[in-house]
Amino acid sequence: MTNRFSGKVAIVTGSSNGIGRATAILFAKEGAKVTITGRNAQRLEETKQEILKTRIPEDHVLAIVTDLATEEGQDELINETIKKFGKLDILVNNAGAAFMDDKRTSGVDQNISKAKKYLVETKGEIVNVSSIGAGPQAQPKFIHYALSKASLDQYTRSAAIDLIQYGVRVNAVSPGVVATGFGEAMGMTREMDQKYFNFLESHKDCIPCGSIGKPIDIANIIAFLADHFSSSQNPFQTMPRFSGNTVIITGSSNGIGRSAALLFAQDGANVTITGRNTERLEETRQLILKSGVSESHLNSVVADVTTSDGQDLLVKSTLDKFGKIHILVSPINLRNHC
Template sequence: MTKSALDMFSKCMAVELGDKGIRVNTVSPGCVRTTARMTRGEAPEDTDKFYNKVSERYPVGRHGVPEDMATAIMYLASDSAAFITGTVLVADGGHLAGNVDLSYGKVVLITGSSTGIGAQTAIQFAKSGAQVVVTGRNGQRVSDVGKQCSDISPKGLKALEVLADVSKEDDCKRLIQSTVEAFNRIDVLVNNAGFGLNSRITDEDYCLKLDTMFASNVKSAVRLTQLSVKYLEKTKGSIVNISSISGLIRDCPNISGYCMTKSALDMFSKCMAVELGDKGIRVNTVSPGCVRTTCRITRGETPEDTDKFYNKVSERYPIGRHGVPEDMATAIMYLASDRAAFLTGTILVSDGGHLAGNVDLSYGKVVLITGSSAGIGAQTALQFAKSGAQVVVTGRNGQRVSDVGKQCSDISPKVLADVSKEDDCKRLIQSTVEAFNRIDVLVNNAGFVELGPKGIRVNAVSPGAVRTSARTTRGEALEDTDKFYNKVSARYPVGKHGVPEDIANAVMYLASDTSSFITGTVLVADGGNLAANVNLTST
């Protein structure tokens, strides 16, 4: 981070100081042999070993020396470089160009590596020069991936192939034993094996499925970690557990058991990061979003339905595509590498923006928002439409209803209605049901008790001072409106007045499955107004 900040500072200063005739550039060294490693307490023989490894892997055939950097610095400072400013001069012996991985030669054990994310991770590690252990329950697949690893290895290193079911304790023991017998060490353990089963809590076999998933998704990682600690301690190794964003949110229906296993794995990783830290072992987690593998077809889904699902993911993910196994392999390799030496107990979310974008893959909810032609209601409608909901926009001003409806979507129904009138309320509900045959969310924004047993949650949002057009619509002068909201901003603890987006976010949270345990609640979104007892009547 500090070096990235320095690079950006150099670029900014190159622009800012250019008219003063000052040039600003950067030199970015690769591995340069100095006394730094020994100063940190490293033994001379370990330092020699490290730089010998660098020399073997760098395209130029040697590590850097201080004179290399001095020459680069003198060039950038000379008149010969008069036309160069804002540049980063990389002097790294081909490190970046050659995509050099200094983890080369490490022994990497990856469970569930006969297909999907695990297979791609094994292949990528093999490509970087690691000695890979491929394992799974299908002998042919294990053999196929093992061959790919051996073929792509720069030194032709043969992958160790172990047929094992890591949900079984004896197989876990045999897997570790086979690895140590073959290589006498373990540097990286990737606990990738796992699967999900759809099940509702009302299903008779729910607990059976839960036990099956826990055995594969959680207990295997616990056993293998326990068995490998003494070897990882010797190599100051790393553990990477493969979880899922389903451990952080319930992103699909009927997968509560799977979500529980991944949440448990996340916490196990954090606990082990603390417990094993003093042994020099780092423990981190990768949490993938939707990654296209063969698992859906393996569960019996048709190719057409699989395509449809992943097309939907690509449409809704902020990054514009679903994940692929290579995405996860890259994340895993980073966490296992020396470049992540300061990372432990971290969850690296690789989800194409799923969490950040609050993506709803159940998509298609029907949301009726009263008073949605302006202000908070309009913004709430826009946010729901953005998340993929079918939005019903309503209000008393036809032009505003039309404008907001157009912003949401050309197919969102626009209903002109005054919800203070009973007939208009009936017509509003009738129009919604006729269009979509359902209502999932009702937001009474224009304006609650015994509905819990019916599975209906009812909550309220209580905004503080939110800037909308309401005050000017009432005839207040613009300068008075500005004055009022400036006063709000000065007195609110958050240092600003509210905007419709703030309230829309609160509404969307209460309407989402994330808040499934919340009903009858008043969510105050007031910038600290109540907490600080803000008085807006005083001058």
């Protein structure tokens, strides 16, 4: 586990359970001071205790029982966070993720408005938790839920344009089927919620990946979006998270492909780079080697991957050198060859 959020202050709303709880725990583990909030005092205390079990200092956690559908609750959340921690770097709007109405959608807007000046000071990050229920595929008996999530998606796009001029990034995640305690949030008993989960488990063949997501899966995505350095080379992130994995990156002679190849290689992966321009591809190769990556972890293939012969060469060369393929980064459809 890294300390990529060391020195940062994060607010995670709706952190009594599910995605919010997992996100708060993850931020705290990775060094952030965290404000957790929800309406249920008992479940919020459970979240706090889960965080403290990971040996996080108690003064790094602030728990606020409040209703963010009210202006008083919003004011309390922001003011108490600033009072305790002195600043705000990350705002995760997860409250009402299981069910939203007009109040909750506008609550996100109000929350961001009240936090804006503090986030501008730190050039902070905002992550909104939406849902695939926003569409475009319609679902029965989800009219208001879908409407509120679609509204949140468009709000996120607009806020991103408005706030980026101040250095504040705004993003959203849209989870599918995730075991989050949805039923309990809707007033079910834990037994009823377990029955609901069992129903989903028995129908997981309807889910493309064949499994129900876990809150930590979404928390990891939220953390990625909230990490200001996630899209650049961060010298403090040295954990070889792709160690043992083999990655093919097409179009790696320059630009995004070159940067992706460098990052994967620095994070421990075996990397195949490819492009049509021999000179530029060699520049990519040398850049990776200069970063301290062993030549045995690098494979360079000059090929035109828009042709079947080029695709075959790319895949065969990778398998000959590394024996397997885990990740394919490519604008070209190579699925039939992998």
